[in-house]
Amino acid sequence: MTSRIVSLKVNGKTEELVVGALMTLQDVLRDTLDYTSVKEGCRQGGCGSCSVIVDGEVWLSCLTPIQEVDGCEVTTLEGLNQSNSITALQQQFVEKYAAQCGFCTPGMMVVIKALLDRNPNPDREDIVEALAG
Numbered sequence: 001m002t003s004r005i006v007s008l009k010v011n012g013k014t015e016e017l018v019v020g021a022l023m024t025l026q027d028v029l030r031d032t033l034d035y036t037s038v039k040e041g042c043r044q045g046g047c048g049s050c051s052v053i054v055d056g057e058v059w060l061s062c063l064t065p066i067q068e069v070d071g072c073e074v075t076t077l078e079g080l081n082q083s084n085s086i087t088a089l090q091q092q093f094v095e096k097y098a099a100q101c102g103f104c105t106p107g108m109m110v111v112i113k114a115l116l117d118r119n120p121n122p123d124r125e126d127i128v129e130a131l132a133g
Helices: 025-032 077-082 086-094 107-118 124-130
Strands: 004-011 013-020 052-053 055-060 073-075
Touching: 013 025, 025 052, 052 107, 055 107, 073 077, 077 107, 086 107, 107 124
Parallel strands: 004 073
Antiparallel strands: 004 013, 052 055, 052 073
């Protein structure tokens, strides 16, 4: 198996990593860098629990070969928490009982945060579309 070096910025911190050719962004975030908000659900891109923000857009980390994000900026829920930019959104999830069991909540929070960054006043259709992937 071929290894290579990738460089990316995760939650504001530059990381240079030796990675295997078959590794996904999810593998690196969870197993190498210990960002546990990035959940391993279906590994097929269907559930969204692995959602992260890459250069301002939502990506499914389970489907993303790590080489595709070489040189990119990646934000996980942990990164959003560092800046307190998600506190109001978290409060809305609590007040509306949207957290459910909590497994997919980090991915949902990341998706909604990215939506709000693009569109501060989304309508119901925008929200449904964002959460549907």
